[in-house]
Amino acid sequence: MVPVNLGPRSYQVRIGAGLSKQVAIELGNPGSALVVSDTNVAPLAAENLTQQLAEAGWNVRLAVQPAGETAKSLREIEKLYDQLIAMQADRSTHVIAVGGGVVGDAAGFAAATYARGLPFIQVPTTLLAAVDSSVGGKVGVNLPAAKNIVGAFHQPKAVFIDTDLLATLPPREFAAGMAEVVKYGMILDESFFDWLEAEQPKIQSHDPTFLARIIQRSCELKAQVVEADEFETTGLRAVLNFGHTFGHAYEALAKYGTLLHGEAVSIGMIDAATLACQLGRIPEEVVSRLTKLLQSFQLPVSLPSGMKLDPQQIIATMRLDKKSVGGKLRLILPTRIGHVESVRDVSEELVLKTVARHG
Numbered sequence: 001m002v003p004v005n006l007g008p009r010s011y012q013v014r015i016g017a018g019l020s021k022q023v024a025i026e027l028g029n030p031g032s033a034l035v036v037s038d039t040n041v042a043p044l045a046a047e048n049l050t051q052q053l054a055e056a057g058w059n060v061r062l063a064v065q066p067a068g069e070t071a072k073s074l075r076e077i078e079k080l081y082d083q084l085i086a087m088q089a090d091r092s093t094h095v096i097a098v099g100g101g102v103v104g105d106a107a108g109f110a111a112a113t114y115a116r117g118l119p120f121i122q123v124p125t126t127l128l129a130a131v132d133s134s135v136g137g138k139v140g141v142n143l144p145a146a147k148n149i150v151g152a153f154h155q156p157k158a159v160f161i162d163t164d165l166l167a168t169l170p171p172r173e174f175a176a177g178m179a180e181v182v183k184y185g186m187i188l189d190e191s192f193f194d195w196l197e198a199e200q201p202k203i204q205s206h207d208p209t210f211l212a213r214i215i216q217r218s219c220e221l222k223a224q225v226v227e228a229d230e231f232e233t234t235g236l237r238a239v240l241n242f243g244h245t246f247g248h249a250y251e252a253l254a255k256y257g258t259l260l261h262g263e264a265v266s267i268g269m270i271d272a273a274t275l276a277c278q279l280g281r282i283p284e285e286v287v288s289r290l291t292k293l294l295q296s297f298q299l300p301v302s303l304p305s306g307m308k309l310d311p312q313q314i315i316a317t318m319r320l321d322k323k324s325v326g327g328k329l330r331l332i333l334p335t336r337i338g339h340v341e342s343v344r345d346v347s348e349e350l351v352l353k354t355v356a357r358h359g
């Protein structure tokens with residue numbers, strides 16, 4: 001269990017095998033709920049949960065989104081609003097996300113905005129959602145031009161991480177989750193990074209003890225950052241964005257189709273580390289350790305050869321990042337393994353040189 005202490009918005013992140021079977025009991029008195037999932041996860045987990053809630057006396061509906069990043073769109077949010085209207089939802093209606101980060105971000109955005117806010121529950125089913133997106137309250141959708149550009153902060157009331165649900169995850173999705181796990185080591189915890197390097201074979205073989213430890217440590221680190229800067233106002237929370245200014249630009253320019261979020265972040269972290277090295281902030285050895293660790297988890301460290309992007313277009317898309325001020329990029333750059341800094345005045349020439357490495 002990881003507590004997230006945010007005063008009146010505090011909640012617990014529960015982690016354990018079989019936990020999704022307890023959601024109906026844990027939520028207590030039955031009311032009404034919209035369970036949101038996607039076409040892959042509905043038959044694996046969301047239909048069961050919906051049935052359990054119905055048996056416990058809830059007035060419950062299941063909304064199934066198309067699987068994949070394109071579901072994070074205003075069009076899909078409107079469909080969720082329609083479902084809430086159809087069930088005559090009120091401010092006590094729970095929105096329960098059962099799925100990966102896409103379902104969590106989209107369902108959470110509908111919960112944040114419908115009737116100016118409905119109680120929200122996260123049941124993450126991907127590694128990425130378990131270690132990152134289900135915690136911290138960032139919810140939102142993409143526009144074609146920019147990733148996550150429409151959104152809100154809306155904390156869940158509870159997070160239930162059922163480690164059994166991760167068993168069906170395809171290898172590529174497991175790897176995508178590992179990108180955010182490696183990120184935590186790189187930005188906040190050198191000994192965690194060392195441990196990931198040392199235990200890579202056990203992690204890669206999905207040893208349950210090691211998976212549980214990864215999820216626990218990642219949630220602890222994320223909770224610490226979110227507690228320190230819930231609304232990303234002091235700049236502290238921005239450390240979680242390491243690799244994302246590059247990565248989000250690649251996702252948008254690939255029309256949210258070619259690269260998974262974790263893959264784009266993996267490439268973006270190497271871009272940021274390469275740039276930091278060019279600035280003399282870190283030695284080459286740090287870039288190569290990060291590269292090696294990401295590759296050991298089958299993650300890409302540069303854009304796929306078939307994905308040719310115009311460097312000027314990359315920079316223009318990066319400028320739309322929410323950390324930018326006055327059209328100037330702000331990048332999260334490493335100073336060593338386990339620590340990063342927010343850097344305001346990186347020359348665009350150097351960023352161009354960095355992205356040119358993708359050929």
Ligand SMILES: NC(=O)c1ccc[n+]([C@@H]2O[C@H](COP(=O)([O-])OP(=O)(O)OC[C@H]3O[C@@H](n4cnc5c(N)ncnc54)[C@H](O)[C@@H]3O)[C@@H](O)[C@H]2O)c1
Pocket residue numbers: 038039040041044067068069072099100101102103105125126127128129132133134135136137138139148165166167168169170173176177260261262
């Ligand atoms: N809000 C945040 O703080 C935050 C943090 C990190 C990432 N994100 C967002 O999360 C999204 C990525 O999330 P994701 O990587 O979970 O992708 P995803 O939600 O698209 O899920 C990945 C794929 O796995 C399938 N899937 C999910 N659970 C499964 C299971 N148990 N077994 C088999 N298949 C399963 C899904 O149907 C989907 O096809 C991005 O949009 C990213 O921007 C948000």
Ligand SMILES: O=C(O)C(=O)C[C@@H](O)[C@H](O)[C@H](O)COP(=O)(O)O
Pocket residue numbers: 132136138147148180237240241244322
């Ligand atoms: O929770 C955060 O804060 C993060 O930055 C976590 C990121 O991994 C995540 O991808 C997040 O959605 C990015 O946020 P954004 O503000 O750059 O859209």
Ligand SMILES: [Zn+2]
Pocket residue numbers: 132180244261265
């Ligand atoms: Zn991310």
